Amino acid sequence: MKSFIPREVESLWTLFTAPTVWAMHFIGCYAAVAVYCAKAATLDISFDTVRLALGGFTIIALAVIVLSAYLAWRQWGFGSGDPPHDEPTRKDRALFQGFATLLLSGLSFVAVVYAAIPLIFIAECQR
Amino acid sequence: MVELGNFSPEERAAQEERLRKVWKTPGGWRYWTSVNNSEIGLWYGVTAFVFMLFAGALGLLMRAQLATPNNNLISAELYNQAFTLHGTVMMFLFAVPIFEAVAIFLLPSMLGARELPFPRLSAFGFWSFLLGGIFVCGSIFFNAAPNAGWFMYPPLATDKEYAGIGADIWLLGLSFIEVASIAAAVEIIVGIMKCRAPGMRINMMPMFAWYLLIVAGMILFAFPPLIAGDILFEMERMFDWPFFDVSRGGDPLLWQHLFWIFGHPEVYIIFLPAIALMAMIVPTFSQRPIVGYSWIVLAAVGTGFLSFGLWVHHMFTTGLPQISLAFFSAASEAVAIPTGVQIFVFVATMLAGRVIFSVPMLFGAGGLAIFTIGGLTGVMVALAPFDWQAHDTYFIVAHLHYVLIGGMFFPIVAGIYYYFPFVTGKKLSDAWGKVAFWLMFVGFNIAFFPMHFSGLRGMPRRVFTYPEEFGWDLFNLVSTIGAFIFAAGVLTFVIDIFRPKPEPETRNLNPWNAGTLEWTNDPSEDWGMRSVPIITSRYPLWEQENLQADIEAGRYYLPDAKSGKRETLVTSVLDAEPIQCLRVGGVSYVPMISAMALGGVFIALTFHWWIPTIICAVITFIAIIWWLWTGTAQIPEAEEVDVGLGQKLPAYVSGPASVGWWAMFITMVGDGTAFASLIFGYFFYWTVHDDFTAGSAGPGAFWPMVALVLFVIAWLLTIAARALNEKGPAGCRIALVAGIIVTIAACLAGLAGPYLQGMDPTSNVYPATVWVIAIWTVVHGAVGVVMLAYCLARSFAGCMTAEHDQDIRNVTLYWHFMAFTAVVTFAVLGLFPMVST
Numbered sequence: 001m002k003s004f005i006p007r008e009v010e011s012l013w014t015l016f017t018a019p020t021v022w023a024m025h026f027i028g029c030y031a032a033v034a035v036y037c038a039k040a041a042t043l044d045i046s047f048d049t050v051r052l053a054l055g056g057f058t059i060i061a062l063a064v065i066v067l068s069a070y071l072a073w074r075q076w077g078f079g080s081g082d083p084p085h086d087e088p089t090r091k092d093r094a095l096f097q098g099f100a101t102l103l104l105s106g107l108s109f110v111a112v113v114y115a116a117i118p119l120i121f122i123a124e125c126q127r
Numbered sequence: 128m129v130e131l132g133n134f135s136p137e138e139r140a141a142q143e144e145r146l147r148k149v150w151k152t153p154g155g156w157r158y159w160t161s162v163n164n165s166e167i168g169l170w171y172g173v174t175a176f177v178f179m180l181f182a183g184a185l186g187l188l189m190r191a192q193l194a195t196p197n198n199n200l201i202s203a204e205l206y207n208q209a210f211t212l213h214g215t216v217m218m219f220l221f222a223v224p225i226f227e228a229v230a231i232f233l234l235p236s237m238l239g240a241r242e243l244p245f246p247r248l249s250a251f252g253f254w255s256f257l258l259g260g261i262f263v264c265g266s267i268f269f270n271a272a273p274n275a276g277w278f279m280y281p282p283l284a285t286d287k288e289y290a291g292i293g294a295d296i297w298l299l300g301l302s303f304i305e306v307a308s309i310a311a312a313v314e315i316i317v318g319i320m321k322c323r324a325p326g327m328r329i330n331m332m333p334m335f336a337w338y339l340l341i342v343a344g345m346i347l348f349a350f351p352p353l354i355a356g357d358i359l360f361e362m363e364r365m366f367d368w369p370f371f372d373v374s375r376g377g378d379p380l381l382w383q384h385l386f387w388i389f390g391h392p393e394v395y396i397i398f399l400p401a402i403a404l405m406a407m408i409v410p411t412f413s414q415r416p417i418v419g420y421s422w423i424v425l426a427a428v429g430t431g432f433l434s435f436g437l438w439v440h441h442m443f444t445t446g447l448p449q450i451s452l453a454f455f456s457a458a459s460e461a462v463a464i465p466t467g468v469q470i471f472v473f474v475a476t477m478l479a480g481r482v483i484f485s486v487p488m489l490f491g492a493g494g495l496a497i498f499t500i501g502g503l504t505g506v507m508v509a510l511a512p513f514d515w516q517a518h519d520t521y522f523i524v525a526h527l528h529y530v531l532i533g534g535m536f537f538p539i540v541a542g543i544y545y546y547f548p549f550v551t552g553k554k555l556s557d558a559w560g561k562v563a564f565w566l567m568f569v570g571f572n573i574a575f576f577p578m579h580f581s582g583l584r585g586m587p588r589r590v591f592t593y594p595e596e597f598g599w600d601l602f603n604l605v606s607t608i609g610a611f612i613f614a615a616g617v618l619t620f621v622i623d624i625f626r627p628k629p630e631p632e633t634r635n636l637n638p639w640n641a642g643t644l645e646w647t648n649d650p651s652e653d654w655g656m657r658s659v660p661i662i663t664s665r666y667p668l669w670e671q672e673n674l675q676a677d678i679e680a681g682r683y684y685l686p687d688a689k690s691g692k693r694e695t696l697v698t699s700v701l702d703a704e705p706i707q708c709l710r711v712g713g714v715s716y717v718p719m720i721s722a723m724a725l726g727g728v729f730i731a732l733t734f735h736w737w738i739p740t741i742i743c744a745v746i747t748f749i750a751i752i753w754w755l756w757t758g759t760a761q762i763p764e765a766e767e768v769d770v771g772l773g774q775k776l777p778a779y780v781s782g783p784a785s786v787g788w789w790a791m792f793i794t795m796v797g798d799g800t801a802f803a804s805l806i807f808g809y810f811f812y813w814t815v816h817d818d819f820t821a822g823s824a825g826p827g828a829f830w831p832m833v834a835l836v837l838f839v840i841a842w843l844l845t846i847a848a849r850a851l852n853e854k855g856p857a858g859c860r861i862a863l864v865a866g867i868i869v870t871i872a873a874c875l876a877g878l879a880g881p882y883l884q885g886m887d888p889t890s891n892v893y894p895a896t897v898w899v900i901a902i903w904t905v906v907h908g909a910v911g912v913v914m915l916a917y918c919l920a921r922s923f924a925g926c927m928t929a930e931h932d933q934d935i936r937n938v939t940l941y942w943h944f945m946a947f948t949a950v951v952t953f954a955v956l957g958l959f960p961m962v963s964t
Contacts, residue, residue: 084420
């Protein structure tokens with residue numbers, strides 16, 4: 001069976017996956033409510049719909065971050081070795097990348113959850 | 128394991144003679160044409176420091192004025208100019224440039240490179256900074272300084288009656304300096320990614336390099352929105368295009384958005400490099416490796432990203448929907464996590480080692496204590512309801528000074544104490560340093576702590592005086608006394624720097640017993656690394672035996688300079704395997720001439736001197752083309768160069784393997800961000816109006832679509848030219864000529880829409896926005912034409928061949944971004960008005 005999980009990639013960019021997801025989620029939420037609150041009068045959508053949609057968006061963002069965390073965990077050898085990963089080898093370099101990416105995925109997860117909290121408590125475009 | 132080189136004393140002397148000749152800094156007045164990182168870094172740093180002292184003096188002037196109620200030491204107008212210039216200079220002419228200076232000075236040595244990849248670009252950045260800085264600072268002596276606050280809010284700053292020429296000086300002078308910052312970002316990113324010593328894998332990089340990589344990336348996304356804002360602002364001031372004029376559909380809030388999308392990351396852009404210095408200092412004085420290397424990377428990258436989600440917390444009182452405020456409040460709290468992580472990493476490192484409380488550590492620890500207080504008040508003002516109370520009061524003044532002076536100024540002073548022997552070979556005085564520290568630490572707290580209380584008692588910012596009965600007098604008097612104690616500390620420090628110091632009795636390159644690579648360099652030599660070592664540790668001087676001796680004996684890479692050219696190694700991004708011997712630019716007038724001419728453009732524009740503007744622009748253009756033609760993509764005398772240790776590396780590579788390609792990529796990312804900011808502006812106006820076209824016809828769909836298609840064809844022709852070039856020059860030249868013609872047609876079609884519809888940009892914000900975006904794209908098209916013509920000329924001159932194709936590859940990369948810009952521009956301008964109605 002073909003795996004859904006991507007193969008391991010050798011790149012510096014993977015480090016930034018989870019924070020980039022946070023950025024997309026943040027911009028998405030901000031832009032959605034900014035446009036909605038400015039154009040509410042002309043739109044046939046309730047604020048609750050916007051909240052629900054952004055809630056779904058949040059779940060997708062968190063899922064992508066979890067996937068990124070899983071890939072990072074795999075690159076980190078599923079936690080088989082402890083930091084500091086400072087040996088001059090390709091392997092330790094990859095373990096370091098995996099661990100750093102995993103940490104960033106954790107931070108990004110928390111930051112996405114933070115950004116979603118207002119969606120629970122704020123029920124209108126109050127100015 | 129590679130076998131190291133072994134040279135007889137005579138061979139070594141001959142090598143050193145050749146290296147010295149190649150890297151020699153010219154004497155006499157030609158000294159100023161030097162481009163070596165150690166000269167540029169030093170000039171940059173000293174200039175920034177002098178600007179800091181100037182801005183500090185303005186601060187003292189303000190404190191003197193506020194010492195007593197109803198004081199009339201200086202006028203309200205001078206006070207306005209003083210606080211505007213104080214903030215502007217500290218942020219733009221000190222905080223950001225000093226980190227660029229430190230980076231340019233230290234990075235090559237830290238990474239084990241001879242030089243950063245684009246030394247002439249660094250020199251260009253320095254001269255731009257110097258000229259722009261003098262222009263901005265000098266204005267106050269002509270009573271013409273900007274006077275509307277360092278963030279230049281319209282409508283106050285667009286009001287020509289109130290904010291005269293000062294606002295133009297601010298906009299144009301600082302735009303010019305932002306160019307220098309982006310140049311530095313390109314230099315730093317490419318340097319860190321591609322110019323590390325062999326073996327310095329990314330898990331081996333000094334912490335400083337990690338931080339700087341992130342900071343340079345942040346510059347690329349933070350500065351361009353301000354440049355876009357500056358363009359809109361200056362178009363309003365110069366040609367009356369009403370971007371911020373409410374009566375014609377504009378909105379001052381757009382400026383606040385663009386300013387703070389820059390302004391908040393800016394705080395972290397200046398904070399992270401200072402913390403980076405701490406990350407070098409703390410392990411040295413704890414005499415052990417840093418605890419939690421990966422956690423520092425988490426903190427640096429995490430802060431870098433999250434800092435972009437904070438900008439609206441400067442705009443909590445502007446009436447945005449509460450849910451928007453809440454998003455930014457949440458991100459503002461979240462950023463405390465990575466910031467806290469880095470502080471705990473330092474504390475843990477100190478606990479795990481044996482701390483030597485030297486002067487750099489005093490400044491570092493004192494700074495962190497101050498910063499933590501500022502961080503805590505930051506968490507307070509990140510809560511919207513508290514901010515509504517504290518906004519625009521002295522509470523904010525206290526908060527921002529605690530953050531900036533604790534998080535940036537103290538660590539910088541620590542860094543100067545720490546690296547002074549690296550620069551000059553001599554240490555600063557411990558005794559003077561301790562006096563300076565306690566004066567500064569105590570003075571700072573006496574000056575700024577009372578501002579929390581005067582702020583909570585309602586004292587607003589930016590007032591030049593206050594009446595007696597409000598009960599602010601005592602706090603202000605104490606603040607003023609503290610400010611002067613603080614200044615006495617700074618003065619002590621300055622005297623210590625300039626006081627004559629005896630020659631050290633013994634030559635000791637590493638007086639602090641540090642573990643990182645830069646301490647192998649001899650400050651009396653211009654070559655940086657005597658030979659480029661193979662790195663196998665994060666703290667090579669602690670853990671690699673004989674490293675210093677082997678480097679000095681030329682036993683590693685590039686021990687010689689037989690080609691007579693300045694050479695450094697390029698290595699791969701992840702594992703730092705050697706891939707190229709890069710020839711970097713040497714001593715030259717051209718960066719200085721280009722910077723002075725470009726400065727001339729900005730200065731002449733300020734005063735609306737159109738003819739000098741055009742003359743300077745032409746000189747800039749010629750100088751830059753000359754620079755590129757004579758200094759980049761030079762075909763080497765032999766394909767491969769002996770770099771020592773039995774290895775030969777190519778001297779010419781093109782495409783993603785080359786540093787030039789990356790420089791283009793990074794520049795265009797910044798350019799793309801500025802473009803995205805203009806598009807943001809377009810949609811911003813759409814959200815604030817029911818009918819954002821204000822009944823105007825718009826550019827129609829036809830001409831924008833024609834322009835779109837033509838730009839895409841020109842892009843395909845450019846790609847074809849690159850592919851054909853591999854087979855021979857003829858086909859490539861035809862494709863280039865066709866590309867030039869089609870691009871010119873595309874530019875004309877791009878302007879045809881708004882022109883033929885008679886859109887008047889002064890009538891309403893909608894036509895103004897359409898024009899500004901169309902012009903942005905057409906200007907990029909014009910640059911694309913120049914690039915294609917340049918490739919054509921290079922091809923005819925025999926400088927661009929099938930094997931040596933850097934030029935066309937970099938131009939193709941530009942065109943990828945160009946095509947994206949054109950497609951977005953014309954799809955939005957042509958189609959969105961139809962969709963939105």
